[in-house]
Amino acid sequence: MSIRLVAMDLDDTLLRDDWTISPRVVKAIQKAQAQDVKVTIATGRMPVSTRPYALQLGLDVPVITYHGAMIQQVISGEILFRRVIPSKLAVEIIRDVLSRGFYAQVYLKDRVITSRFNELSEKYARISSVVIEEADLVSTISQEPEGVEKILLMAEEADLDRLVPVLKQGYGEKVHLTKSKPYFLEMTDTSVNKGVALAALAERLGIAREEVMAIGDSFNDLEMISYAGVGVAMGNARQEIQAQANIVTATNQEDGVAEAIERYVLGEPV
Missing domain, CATH: 3.30.1240.10 (Hypothetical Protein, Haloacid Dehalogenase-like Hydrolase; Chain: A; domain 2)
Structure with a gap:
C-alpha cells in the first residue's frame, strides 16, 4: 500500500541543527506533494513557532502542535481541535x-x-x-x-x-x-499525544493507517511512530526510539527526512 500522508517532527528531524530545512528535504517534500501525498508537521512547538516552516514548505494540511493538543490550519489559523x-x-x-x-x-x-x-x-x-x-x-x-x-x-x-x-x-x-x-x-x-492527533487527522483526510508515514527522533514521537503504517526514526534518535521504528533513516544533518521520503514514498533509489 502506498503512502498518502507523511507527518514529520520539527526539531532534530525536519530541521537541521541550525534550525533550517535543507534544500534536499524541501525538494523531496515538494515532489511528494506534487504526487498528491499529504505532508504535515507534528511538533511539540506552539503554532506561531511552527507556521513559518509550514509556509516555507507550502503545506496544505492542518499541522499538529503542542504534541497533539492543537490541530490548526496553517494559513487561516482556524483551530480544528484543542484539548487543554x-x-x-x-x-x-x-x-x-x-x-x-x-x-x-x-x-x-x-x-x-x-x-x-x-x-x-x-x-x-x-x-x-x-x-x-x-x-x-x-x-x-x-x-x-x-x-x-x-x-x-x-x-x-x-x-x-x-x-x-x-x-x-x-x-x-x-x-x-x-x-x-x-x-x-x-x-x-492525558488524552492527547502525537499519535492520537495523527490518527484523527488521517481519519479526517480519509487516509488509512497503513498509508501513513511518521518521522521523528524523540520520546514525544513514539506514539505517532507506533501508530503509522511506516514509523521512521531519525539516525540521530536514541536507541530506544530507533528500536520502536520500522525504519531508521539518516540523521537530521544528513537529510534523513529526504532519504525516507525519496525511498519509501517516491520510490527513488538513494
Whole structure:
C-alpha cells in the first residue's frame, strides 16, 4: 500500500541543527506533494513557532502542535481541535514544580509565559523564535477560563528523570508526560499525544493507517511512530526510539527526512 500522508517532527528531524530545512528535504517534500501525498508537521512547538516552516514548505494540511493538543490550519489559523490541561489542575502542578525549584513555562494558544526570565528562557526563545512573556503563572492560569495547552519544565536530564516518578504518582492519570529533548519535560492533557492527533487527522483526510508515514527522533514521537503504517526514526534518535521504528533513516544533518521520503514514498533509489 502506498503512502498518502507523511507527518514529520520539527526539531532534530525536519530541521537541521541550525534550525533550517535543507534544500534536499524541501525538494523531496515538494515532489511528494506534487504526487498528491499529504505532508504535515507534528511538533511539540506552539503554532506561531511552527507556521513559518509550514509556509516555507507550502503545506496544505492542518499541522499538529503542542504534541497533539492543537490541530490548526496553517494559513487561516482556524483551530480544528484543542484539548487543554484544566486551569485548576495546571495551577496545582505549577505550584508543585515551582516549590521544587524547577523552571516552568505555560502555553496559552500562541502565548508562552514564565514567572521569571533566565538563561533557559533565553535559550528557548532563540530556538523557537518566540517572545516569552514574564508574569505570575498562578495568577495568569487562574484567569484562563478553560486551561493551558502545555506545561514545559527545563532542567538537567538527571533532575527531570528524578522528578518524573513524582509527577506520575501525583498527576499520572491527569496529564501526559513526555520529552521532546532530554532537558525538556512536557505535560499535556492525558488524552492527547502525537499519535492520537495523527490518527484523527488521517481519519479526517480519509487516509488509512497503513498509508501513513511518521518521522521523528524523540520520546514525544513514539506514539505517532507506533501508530503509522511506516514509523521512521531519525539516525540521530536514541536507541530506544530507533528500536520502536520500522525504519531508521539518516540523521537530521544528513537529510534523513529526504532519504525516507525519496525511498519509501517516491520510490527513488538513494
